[in-house]
Amino acid sequence: MSTIPETDPLKPPPGVILLHSPQLIAWVLPYGARLMQLWWRAAPGGPRPLTLGYADPASYRQDRMSLGAVCGRYANRLDGARLAQGGQTWRLDANHPLGHCLHGGAAGFGQRDWTVAPAQDSSQVTLLLDSAAGDMGFPGRCQAQVVYRLEGASLVWQAQASLDRPSPVNLLQHSYWNLDASGHLRGHHLQADALAWLPTDARELPLPAQPTAGSTLDFHAGRALTAADTALDAALVLTPPATGLRRVARLAVADLALTLSTDRPLLHLYGAGGLQPTAQPLGAAHTAGAALCLETEDLPNGPALGADVWYGPQRDYSHAMRLDFTTP
Template sequence: MQREPFGSLPDGRGVERYVLRSGDLEVAVLTYGAVLQSVRAPDAQGAVADVALGYDDLAGYLGDSTYVGAVVGRFANRIAGGRFVLDDAEHVLPQNHGTSCLHGGPEGFHTRLWSGREVPGGVELTLTSPDGDMGFPGALTATVRYVLDDEGLTLTYGATTDRATVVNLTNHAYWNLAGGGSIEDHVLELPAERFVAVDDRLIPTELSPVTGTPLDFRSPTRVGDRLREATAQLRYAQGYDHAWVLDGEGLRRAARVTDPVSGRVLEVLTDQPSVQFYSGNFLDGSVVGRGGRAYRQGDGLCLETQHLPDSPNRPDFPSTTLRPGQTYATRTTFRFGTTGRPALEPASG
């Protein structure tokens, strides 16, 4: 464990960076936005590269509009109309993505300074969100614990409230297992029979079978193979930006990604009901990332383990309501490895 300063906010509060190491893996976490700032992992030949998009300094994160590496909340993904009703009371939220509230609003948890403390194998970050914060009811205390060990990088989320509210936390890391270039040659597997179909506002309409659609990743499939198919779902999202519904309960595989050139492999395990696969469609080169590189469409992909979008307005979806006396608790593990021998060149197509 290494703890070091990472700049100061405009109001003078200092941001800290925690560096975790286990074997040949190195992970860095910031107290600003509970950001996963860096993940350095070896390829099949032992060469180490950063496989998570990020910024070299705090200014990059303060100017970011794409949630790079951040923990988003109080409610990840979209809430339609920026409103929901809980216990017969309507709560109005900011509309920061069309008419929807996205990732907790413009001043969500990704913009907050969390407090950090060392724990065995990692760091625990804590944030207190007051009653009425971004329109959400209840004073909420949220925690996220990053632990790096032989099992991989595990994120454990927790929250308690003094008033009924809704909670849906996730990490918005952008992965690129090649350490650069496009993720279209990455090979993705999502063991899900259904996905959440959306309208042109990316609001859920129904749960649909993946069979016969470009959203069928039950067998390992190159990300770019069907990315530009002329289907309504891909047009609405300008690519992939959908929730895949995970069967079963408890910690189970949500996704597996392989880069055929480097041989790096990422497995995602979670106890959440879904994983949101986002192919980096809205990266437009307007922000400059690590090493002075402008992040453009397809430079990274996200695998956000979470509850289904717009759940507060959908009683047919698993509940995201948290009440006083209850504890929100969920866990996601990212496991890193290699195929043992990389391909000589990217897959064609």
């Protein structure tokens, strides 16, 4: 296990919010509304870190891999950093090498200081962000709220946003999961309720869905992850369609399993192929293929593809995700 020596999960650094239940301990960082770390308290050998993080909260200010962050205002890629609707166009921040707006721009929600709402108890925290009209080019004022809540052996994440004029919204939680703190994904087993996936073109934008059968994205029956899965970076089309919170995937090692539920239509898998060490880690070392992101989301480049992702005064945005941890 690669925790930092003498780290006490019940004593986070200054400015980090501590949540705990009998089974789990979470550290939440207001910068980027990030899940800095989640520990399994009853792990053999002592509390085990389950995500990738940094030992020093200040290190997140230089993070460009969105470790534990809430990405938005629109996560993933927006083609050409441009929006168009009703005869109007908006130029967004083009922070991707191919000219797209990625994760809401260079100063997207994952790179902002969120406000911590007054605490109700030690198992839950609410974080708030007020994004002005024109922020990174997006139309309308967006008032976002994110909740992290521990319920026994479960972590519940909920995002909401209200807007004073129409704007696309797609908030996602971007933790890197490694359930045995081993430094690689070998030994992990993934199953996902998806029969289709979204290939991407040379500009990293989604193409029409293709069957997962016979591809490296076929996790419907479940399979062990290998070194080749470091290259994973694609969205699965979940079945059944999004009609509410439902169980969609399971990631497991020998002594612990994570069952993921969401109300979103897609699950983006990222095998951390671009991860590089930049600062002292908290948990497994930050090397390529050291973890798997399980990003529940709406359609990448959704506004340009006609997806129903615009929200406004008569329609608030909401997104729920639940992670249930169980032992054999």
